[in-house]
Amino acid sequence: MQDADEQHDLSDDSDYAAAKHQGSGMGVLSESVEAGGFDENDAFEVVYSKENVAIHPSQHIGERISGQLRVRKQRSSLFLRWVPYIHIHHEADYARNLSKSSTLAKDIQLYVINDLPFRCIRCIHRYIPPLAWQYIIIVLSSGLAYPPLYFYNGGIREFLATLKQHLLVVRSADNVNVFLVNDLQDPLQRSLSSLDLPRAVPNSRASSVKSPTAAFAFDEPQTSGRAKTNGTSGASEFAEQQAVKSHDPAFEISLQVLEKFSLITKFACETTSSIFHERQNQNCPSFEKISGENSSSKVLKSDKMLEPSHPLQFDNSLIHIGEPRQHPLDSRELATFFDSEGRVNDSLALRKRIFYGGIEPNARKEVWKFLLGYYLYDSTYAEREYLDSVKKSEYDCLKSQWQSISTAQVRRFTKFRERKGLIEKDVVRTDRSFSFYEGDENPHVKLLHDILLTYSFYNFDLGYCQGMSDLLSPIFFVIEDECESFWCFVALMERLGPNFNRDQSGMHSQLFALSKLVELLDRPLHDYFGQADCLNYYYCFRWILIQFKREFEFKNVMRLWEVLWTHYLSEHFHLYICVTILKKHRRTIITERMDFDTLVKFINDLSGKIDVDEIVREAEGLCLYAGEKGAACIPPGTPPSLPSDIASDFYPDNGDL
Amino acid sequence: MASRRRMLLKVIILGDSGVGKTSLMNQYVNKKFSNQYKATIGADFLTKEIQVEDRLFTLQMLILPFLQIWDTAGQERFQSLGVAFYRGADCCVLVYDVNVVKSFDNLNNWREEFLIQASPSDPENFPFVVLGNKIDVDGGNSRVVSEKKAKAWCASKGNIPYFETSAKEGINVEAAFECIAKNALKNEPEEEIYLPDTVDMAGSSRLQSSSSGCEC
Ligand SMILES: Nc1nc2c(ncn2[C@@H]2O[C@H](COP(=O)(O)OP(=O)(O)OP(=O)(O)O)[C@@H](O)[C@H]2O)c(=O)[nH]1
Ligand SMILES: [Mg+2]
Numbered sequence: 001m002q003d004a005d006e007q008h009d010l011s012d013d014s015d016y017a018a019a020k021h022q023g024s025g026m027g028v029l030s031e032s033v034e035a036g037g038f039d040e041n042d043a044f045e046v047v048y049s050k051e052n053v054a055i056h057p058s059q060h061i062g063e064r065i066s067g068q069l070r071v072r073k074q075r076s077s078l079f080l081r082w083v084p085y086i087h088i089h090h091e092a093d094y095a096r097n098l099s100k101s102s103t104l105a106k107d108i109q110l111y112v113i114n115d116l117p118f119r120c121i122r123c124i125h126r127y128i129p130p131l132a133w134q135y136i137i138i139v140l141s142s143g144l145a146y147p148p149l150y151f152y153n154g155g156i157r158e159f160l161a162t163l164k165q166h167l168l169v170v171r172s173a174d175n176v177n178v179f180l181v182n183d184l185q186d187p188l189q190r191s192l193s194s195l196d197l198p199r200a201v202p203n204s205r206a207s208s209v210k211s212p213t214a215a216f217a218f219d220e221p222q223t224s225g226r227a228k229t230n231g232t233s234g235a236s237e238f239a240e241q242q243a244v245k246s247h248d249p250a251f252e253i254s255l256q257v258l259e260k261f262s263l264i265t266k267f268a269c270e271t272t273s274s275i276f277h278e279r280q281n282q283n284c285p286s287f288e289k290i291s292g293e294n295s296s297s298k299v300l301k302s303d304k305m306l307e308p309s310h311p312l313q314f315d316n317s318l319i320h321i322g323e324p325r326q327h328p329l330d331s332r333e334l335a336t337f338f339d340s341e342g343r344v345n346d347s348l349a350l351r352k353r354i355f356y357g358g359i360e361p362n363a364r365k366e367v368w369k370f371l372l373g374y375y376l377y378d379s380t381y382a383e384r385e386y387l388d389s390v391k392k393s394e395y396d397c398l399k400s401q402w403q404s405i406s407t408a409q410v411r412r413f414t415k416f417r418e419r420k421g422l423i424e425k426d427v428v429r430t431d432r433s434f435s436f437y438e439g440d441e442n443p444h445v446k447l448l449h450d451i452l453l454t455y456s457f458y459n460f461d462l463g464y465c466q467g468m469s470d471l472l473s474p475i476f477f478v479i480e481d482e483c484e485s486f487w488c489f490v491a492l493m494e495r496l497g498p499n500f501n502r503d504q505s506g507m508h509s510q511l512f513a514l515s516k517l518v519e520l521l522d523r524p525l526h527d528y529f530g531q532a533d534c535l536n537y538y539y540c541f542r543w544i545l546i547q548f549k550r551e552f553e554f555k556n557v558m559r560l561w562e563v564l565w566t567h568y569l570s571e572h573f574h575l576y577i578c579v580t581i582l583k584k585h586r587r588t589i590i591t592e593r594m595d596f597d598t599l600v601k602f603i604n605d606l607s608g609k610i611d612v613d614e615i616v617r618e619a620e621g622l623c624l625y626a627g628e629k630g631a632a633c634i635p636p637g638t639p640p641s642l643p644s645d646i647a648s649d650f651y652p653d654n655g656d657l
Numbered sequence: 658m659a660s661r662r663r664m665l666l667k668v669i670i671l672g673d674s675g676v677g678k679t680s681l682m683n684q685y686v687n688k689k690f691s692n693q694y695k696a697t698i699g700a701d702f703l704t705k706e707i708q709v710e711d712r713l714f715t716l717q718m719l720i721l722p723f724l725q726i727w728d729t730a731g732q733e734r735f736q737s738l739g740v741a742f743y744r745g746a747d748c749c750v751l752v753y754d755v756n757v758v759k760s761f762d763n764l765n766n767w768r769e770e771f772l773i774q775a776s777p778s779d780p781e782n783f784p785f786v787v788l789g790n791k792i793d794v795d796g797g798n799s800r801v802v803s804e805k806k807a808k809a810w811c812a813s814k815g816n817i818p819y820f821e822t823s824a825k826e827g828i829n830v831e832a833a834f835e836c837i838a839k840n841a842l843k844n845e846p847e848e849e850i851y852l853p854d855t856v857d858m859a860g861s862s863r864l865q866s867s868s869s870g871c872e873c
Contacts, residue, residue: 541699541700542698
């Protein structure tokens with residue numbers, strides 16, 4: 001369902017620029033736009049034709065699908081067409097091929113470029129490796145790209161020259177191998193329409209999430225005008241589902257094709273985002289006016305153009321990427337966030353800074369108190385000093401409550417004995433291989449115990465639950481002071497306490513939201529989980545219960561937590577992390593047809609194998625893409641939301657996105 | 658074709674927190690004991706390839722401690738975690754600490770909890786194995802549950818095999834898991850056991866006779 005919607009959105013997007021022109025009365029639409037796609041029955045002219053243009057569906061250079069590339073002109077519009085030979089010459093054999101090696105034939109079908117209107121193309125990249133075949137990559141205005149087309153008989157120059165005769169083709173100012181394609185008459189308008197939309201960049205990323213299906217969506221508009229098929233639900237996805245159901249041997253291969261599409265799209269995403277990029281990033285291109293006759297048109301300037309030796313070498317599991325991680329916030333930079341009295345006036349800027357870079361270890365102690373909510377951002381130095389002293393005596397009072405229970409009393413106080421016993425058993429099993437807690441009779445272990453037992457008196461109803469020692473351990477390591485660690489832990493438990501509710505409601509609402517997010521962001525995986533009876537997401541239990549504490553090394557846990565605690569893009573960023581990790585392994589999960597038990601083990605065994613920076617970056621991209629649809633998957637009040645939270649800054653200024 | 662499932666034996670290990678479930682499993686699989694195991698959150702899961710009566714199996718061992726935090730009794734709002742995890746179990750191991758009387762008293766709860774959630778087709782005959790762990794502590798001086806008492810309980814529940822173990826010293830661990838594997842195998846319905854054409858029937862009958870005794 002969701003996917004079908006997505007696709008409509010995406011296919012609409014390809015027409016977006018044109019539609020916008022129409023709407024704003026620019027009057028520059030060609031008839032063909034109005035008429036829709038290419039019409040076989042109408043007159044056309046072949047303006048370019050090249051044999052032996054091939055794609056490589058995999059990294060094996062031997063595996064290649066050759067075909068014919070044509071540019072056809074109908075009325076005033078140009079259409080690109082690439083058709084593999086098997087499709088042209090072996091129509092008769094086709095059925096036989098299908099049954100014999102259905103996988104291959106079907107796969108080849110997927111690559112066909114079916115009279116793509118040039119108005120959907122944003123740019124063409126030309127690659128001329130010195131010792132290999134030349135190829136081009138066609139990037140659509142959505143940011144999606146087709147697989148590289150290798151010109152085995154040469155002819156790229158001729159191809160581009162032909163285009164120039166019929167279209168406005170502008171060479172990128174800084175990269176001679178990037179050609180911006182533009183078949184609208186007003187280049188300025190065209191550039192703006194594809195560049196200045198606030199959604200432009202998120203969209204190009206967005207599309208890449210859906211890469212396999214979305215890539216096909218572009219083939220659809222031309223055909224769907226005549227035969228509006230339900231195939232919009234995504235040829236690939238359909239293939240995938242079917243295959244899973246029927247144990248089709250084609251299954252694995254079609255998955256591979258999907259992966260290829262996603263990696264190609266990822267490549268395209270990087271390529272395009274290196275052209276159409278987040279402006280604030282230094283490495284990234286900026287827009288610049290070029291002088292001369294074209295002075296009115298904006299042209300892209302790229303400082304660093306991506307030049308992969310082979311585009312298929314990109315990691316195929318990455319579908320989505322956010323901003324590059326920044327260096328961590330250090331004390332000196334931190335100081336700039338405080339005014340003379342010690343207030344953090346722009347807490348959003350601080351949280352944003354931390355979200356993208358984390359905090360240097362020596363600055364953590366100060367910042368965590370704010371992130372966790374023990375200190376208020378708008379408090380002054382003096383106010384915080386006062387708070388510390390009040391909280392100190394409050395802590396001492398709480399602690400003395402259990403300290404004053406005599407041994408005789410303890411004997412008649414089962415609840416206390418059990419609770420204390422549980423804590424004792426757990427603190428000696430908490431991070432003991434980490435130097436701070438290492439060794440016999442380690443005083444820090446004793447203090448963990450004291451803080452937890454005091455907490456169980458502070459919140460007697462919740463008490464102590466397994467997992468709490470894991471949550472406290474990094475806090476105590478960073479904050480060092482017993483009393484302040486306690487209050488920071490209290491603040492954290494304001495949010496995470498529901499994770500430990502006896503009725504499981506806190507965990508269940510998060511698992512529910514997670515399943516909704518996967519449904520939105522990875523429908524095929526969701527469907528697979530449905531078939532495999534794995535929709536309860538219990539295998540992600542530990543991730544959520546203790547915020548990935550067991551999945552990363554100690555120092556990376558701290559990094560991840562401070563990112564989560566900023567609540568910068570979402571209070572539920574941890575759920576996007578879950579989705580990202582699952583997505584990364586979707587291929588293994590689906591091809592190996594993991595059942596529930598296998599999945600539990602598989603997910604458990606990922607512990608220690610996840611790269612924290614990479615996962616945060618991808619989750620950021622995913623979260624931005626999901627946007628409000630993502631937020632709508634998460635019911636209000638789902639932990640770690642505060643009960644009466646004002647959700648005003650979930651989506652902070654999008655200005656720089 | 659033999660399905661993959663038949664070659665898997667799924668064992669659920671239950672018991673109070675801290676009785677040594679994770680330690681026992683690691684002693685059995687990795688032949689070592691560490692003081693640095695973490696408390697189990699979610700589920701611990703280990704597998705081991707084993708041979709029983711000349712046949713190879715994968716023993717899947719699943720520890721689920723969180724149920725003790727959230728006993729789901731009366732909470733019918735959600736599908737219980739247990740239902741999802743216990744599904745398809747071939748044997749259930751109940752562990753207690755011989756030095757902690759409460760952990761022994763809880764065996765009954767654990768057993769019932771399992772039977773309710775897993776709802777095996779033949780609950781009367783579903784294979785359980787009981788382990789009394791940490792017999793090494795204080796040279797046995799801090800022990801509060803006697804072997805006699807434990808065996809009496811096991812006998813009352815349909816002759817559950819009983820072992821006294823030390824995960825720390827590696828005492829009786831191998832023997833206990835051997836029995837666990839055999840009992841898990843016993844649970845497989847006869848017709849579901851995959852027998853290649855060449856298997857002699859003597860093999861399977863040997864299995865039958867030895868598993869019922871189990872020397873436990
Ligand atoms: N002396 C002794 N100590 C043991 C033995 N087995 C486990 N322990 C210790 O008992 C504590 C708990 O052991 P675990 O194996 O973590 O217990 P568990 O049953 O898995 O506990 P949860 O994960 O909380 O359910 C640890 O400190 C172990 O080192 C044993 O046979 N002898
Ligand atoms: Mg354990």
